[in-house]
Amino acid sequence: TWGEIREQLEKRLGKHNYTTWIEPLKLSVLKNGVAHFEVPTTFFGDWVSRNYGEHIRNHLNAAGAEISRVEFAVGAGAVAAKPMRTAAKPAPRASEKTAARSRLRDDDLPGAPLDARFTFDSFVVGKPNELAHAAARRVAEGGPVTFNPLFLYGGVGLGKTHLMHAIAHELQQRKPDLRVLYLSAEQFMYRFVQSLRDRSVMDFKEMFRSVDVLMVDDVQFIAGKDSTQEEFFHTFNALVDQNKQIVISADRAPGEIKDLEERIKSRLQCGLVVDLHPTDYELRLGILQQKAEFYRDQYKGLVIAPGVLEFLAHRISTNVRVLEGALTRLFAFASLVGREITLDLTQDCLADILRASDRKVTIEEIQRKVAEHYNIRLSDMIGPKRLRNIARPRQVAMYLAKQLTPRSLPEIGRRFGGRDHTTIMHGVRKIEELMATDSQLADDLQLLRRLLQG
Ligand code: ADP
Numbered sequence: 001t002w003g004e005i006r007e008q009l010e011k012r013l014g015k016h017n018y019t020t021w022i023e024p025l026k027l028s029v030l031k032n033g034v035a036h037f038e039v040p041t042t043f044f045g046d047w048v049s050r051n052y053g054e055h056i057r058n059h060l061n062a063a064g065a066e067i068s069r070v071e072f073a074v075g076a077g078a079v080a081a082k083p084m085r086t087a088a089k090p091a092p093r094a095s096e097k098t099a100a101r102s103r104l105r106d107d108d109l110p111g112a113p114l115d116a117r118f119t120f121d122s123f124v125v126g127k128p129n130e131l132a133h134a135a136a137r138r139v140a141e142g143g144p145v146t147f148n149p150l151f152l153y154g155g156v157g158l159g160k161t162h163l164m165h166a167i168a169h170e171l172q173q174r175k176p177d178l179r180v181l182y183l184s185a186e187q188f189m190y191r192f193v194q195s196l197r198d199r200s201v202m203d204f205k206e207m208f209r210s211v212d213v214l215m216v217d218d219v220q221f222i223a224g225k226d227s228t229q230e231e232f233f234h235t236f237n238a239l240v241d242q243n244k245q246i247v248i249s250a251d252r253a254p255g256e257i258k259d260l261e262e263r264i265k266s267r268l269q270c271g272l273v274v275d276l277h278p279t280d281y282e283l284r285l286g287i288l289q290q291k292a293e294f295y296r297d298q299y300k301g302l303v304i305a306p307g308v309l310e311f312l313a314h315r316i317s318t319n320v321r322v323l324e325g326a327l328t329r330l331f332a333f334a335s336l337v338g339r340e341i342t343l344d345l346t347q348d349c350l351a352d353i354l355r356a357s358d359r360k361v362t363i364e365e366i367q368r369k370v371a372e373h374y375n376i377r378l379s380d381m382i383g384p385k386r387l388r389n390i391a392r393p394r395q396v397a398m399y400l401a402k403q404l405t406p407r408s409l410p411e412i413g414r415r416f417g418g419r420d421h422t423t424i425m426h427g428v429r430k431i432e433e434l435m436a437t438d439s440q441l442a443d444d445l446q447l448l449r450r451l452l453q454g
């Protein structure tokens with residue numbers, strides 16, 4: 001059935017692509033080897049056909065449907081592209097996700113659908129993301145442009161897309177007349193290539209130059225795509241010249257995106273560059289508490305034992321998407337079997353996720369990598385030297401040990417040559433403090449984390 005195929009597609013394409021592009025599809029009929037689907041807009045149909053048509057056909061055939069073609073047409077019941085106000089308190093229930101999805105403004109702006117759940121309200125702020133959050137808030141005020149572009153970067157699942165959608169939602173509410181355009185770099189390329197094919201490049205240029213706020217997500221995608229880069233560069237400059245706000249995200253800092261033209265890199269660095277750090281324990285716990293709050297309303301009467309959220313915050317990786325997935329499954333499972341969410345139940349239900357994020361980073365490994373990185377001896381890590389060029393790397397290692405392992409401060413102290421837990425605490429604080437202002441240090445940490453966590 002289509003329901004089963006949808007599940008397979010979700011596994012195959014990932015949750016995000018699935019909710020954005022597959023969930024809204026309605027299978028209307030299978031006839032003469034053609035599968036007809038209803039889609040909300042022509043653009044949507046084009047996109048799905050181009051990117052997922054083949055997948056859909058293959059899955060249908062694998063289920064024995066004997067389909068030679070898949071067609072998409074705008075459905076009679078579809079509300080073409082009327083902008084929809086986003087609900088004030090969006091519920092995270094799967095069935096409502098599609099309904100709550102709104103399109104950005106008018107149909108002449110080819111923006112990507114916004115996820116109604118990604119608001120500032122639902123964004124939990126902690127140390128690792130407070131700068132990014134503050135900058136996003138500033139842009140969302142819609143006041144005079146103070147930095148351009150805002151460049152947000154960070155690893156997968158740390159909230160870049162969430163923040164960009166939140167900006168769009170907020171601007172829609174505060175300044176309904178602003179033309180806000182949010183799309184992924186991939187979509188930017190797709191639109192551009194399409195305009196080349198349709199000989200409508202001028203329309204394309206005009207459209208992109210007429211927006212008040214342009215947000216391009218995952219810009220690393222256009223690296224190595226020469227003509228798209230070129231066009232992006234011109235669009236970018238034209239908007240900056242008109243003093244229009246631009247917001248860009250990427251998975252790494254501008255200077256580190258390979259195969260991106262130098263002039264674009266330097267342009268991207270002109271504004272405010274902020275990174276989303278990997279989540280720390282407190283932030284993870286905050287996010288879990290917020291989500292658990294939602295679920296408690298949804299699954300009335302479900303009890304969650306003390307310590308469960310803390311356990312998850314300790315044990316599950318820094319990627320918030322993984323964290324959310326774990327909690328969703330846990331609540332669904334507990335409500336199914338009608339049991340209290342205990343630590344035991346959690347360990348049973350999430351065994352695979354826990355195992356996967358169990359790729360244990362050891363304190364020894366951290367000390368070794370940090371010593372290598374700063375070119376000091378491993379023995380100096382645990383030795384007594386207080387020289388700064390040794391003490392600082394040692395503090396970096398302490399900080400990483402606290403962040404990446406579940407070890408307590410006294411335990412960490414023991415592995416650092418029997419230091420006192422207050423010394424470790426001091427080292428961790430010192431690094432946290434420096435990180436905010438010392439971008440070299442922040443980069444070092446990011447690199448080391450990547451090395452250690454694979
Ligand atoms: P990215 O674009 O950086 O890969 P996303 O913005 O898609 O990450 O975030 C992944 C998931 O985690 C989303 O469901 C998002 O709502 C959630 N998320 C990330 N950071 C936070 C946060 N600080 N508070 C609440 N939810 C968050």
Ligand code: MG
Nearest residue numbers: 160161162217
């Ligand atoms: Mg994203």
